[in-house]
Amino acid sequence: MKEISEPGAETRRRAAGAAGGASPACTTVGETRPPRWRRWCALLPVLACACSLEGLSVEWDLSSGSGGDDGSLRIRVEAEDEARCELSGRFERVNDPSASGGEYVAAPEMVDVGCDAGDLVDCSFEVGRAGTYQIRVRVATGPDESVDNSFWVSVDGEPSEPEPGYRYDFSGAKFHEEYVRHSKDDSGALLKFPLDPGTHLVTFGCREDAAKLDWVELVRIGP
Numbered sequence: 446m447k448e449i450s451e452p453g454a455e456t457r458r459r460a461a462g463a464a465g466g467a468s469p470a471c472t473t474v475g476e477t478r479p480p481r482w483r484r485w486c487a488l489l490p491v492l493a494c495a496c497s498l499e500g501l502s503v504e505w506d507l508s509s510g511s512g513g514d515d516g517s518l519r520i521r522v523e524a525e526d527e528a529r530c531e532l533s534g535r536f537e538r539v540n541d542p543s544a545s546g547g548e549y550v551a552a553p554e555m556v557d558v559g560c561d562a563g564d565l566v567d568c569s570f571e572v573g574r575a576g577t578y579q580i581r582v583r584v585a586t587g588p589d590e591s592v593d594n595s596f597w598v599s600v601d602g603e604p605s606e607p608e609p610g611y612r613y614d615f616s617g618a619k620f621h622e623e624y625v626r627h628s629k630d631d632s633g634a635l636l637k638f639p640l641d642p643g644t645h646l647v648t649f650g651c652r653e654d655a656a657k658l659d660w661v662e663l664v665r666i667g668p
Contacts, residue, residue, distance in 0.1 A: 519581075521662040522568050524550045524649075530661075534564030536651065543620055544659045545583060554587060554655035562609060564651035568661050575641050580625040581662040586618050587655025596658070597650035598625055600638050609650050611636060620659055637666070 522529040525538045525548040532538070535552040552564045572578075580598065587593025597610030604610060614628040624635045640663075649658055 518665045519662055520570050520572065521660055522570065523548075523660045524566055524568065524658045530566055530568040532566055534561055534651070535654070536564055536566055539657075544657075545620075546660075549585075549620075549657045549659045551587065551657045552651040552654040554589075554593065558654075560651035560654055562650070564654075566649040566658060568647045568649075570645050570647060570663050572640050572642055572645055572663065574665060575668070576639075576665045577667050578638050578640050578663045578665050579635050580638075580647060581622065581664050582625060583620055583622050583659035584615055584617075585620045585657040585659070586616060587653070587657065589655070590616065590618055593653050593655040595628070595652040596656060597648075597652050598636070599648045599650070600640075601646055602648070610648065612652065620657070624664075 523546045524530050525546060530550070532550060535555075536550050537553065538548050538550055540547060541549055550566055552560060580600075594616060595612060595614045597608065598613045599605065599610035611625075611627040612629050613625050615623060626633060626635045645663075647661055647663070649661070
């Protein structure tokens with residue numbers, strides 16, 4: 446006669462078996478690999494269900510794409526976006542299939558005509574989270590790489606003197622991404638700005654005409 450187990454006996458046997466040892470794969474890794482592999486083992490359930498890894502670290506979050514105006518670590522605006530960036534003076538939008546969104550902005554190169562103080566790109570950002578921010582851009586030099594390669598950069602109108610912003614030099618005729626630094630700072634440190642929640646204005650002034658600006662991004666790096 447077949448023995449009839451009491452209700453729940455099978456469930457208890459399975460639970461006892463599970464308690465007696467960890468997952469075979471994880472146990473093997475933990476016993477035969479250095480301790481650093483245990484961290485990967487801990488991530489297996491997350492990877493198996495394709496859960497988001499956002500929030501594990503600032504470095505991971507920064508590598509996982511741009512965000513929006515809701516307190517994310519990154520806020521990006523296209524320089525040609527009329528709703529977010531106001532062009533003044535000689536700055537204009539230029540069609541280019543290699544630019545993000547198909548357009549960039551620049552002050553056209555003119556013979557014997559330099560930049561004017563009114564040649565500006567004012568990009569508005571809604572910051573939802575207080576912290577320290579850096580500026581990341583996608584830029585390219587103009588036809589003459591040796592001179593069409595710089596902007597004046599300021600945040601909320603500062604600095605305004607003795608020069609109309611931080612001097613930002615760059616190189617590369619093809620569009621590329623990089624962080625803005627003050628070229629007159631011999632340390633080479635990237636610019637950092639403490640920002641409170643609210644509207645902030647990042648301005649690119651013409652220093653060398655024909656320099657190309659594709660998009661601008663604020664990146665939160667810490668409190």
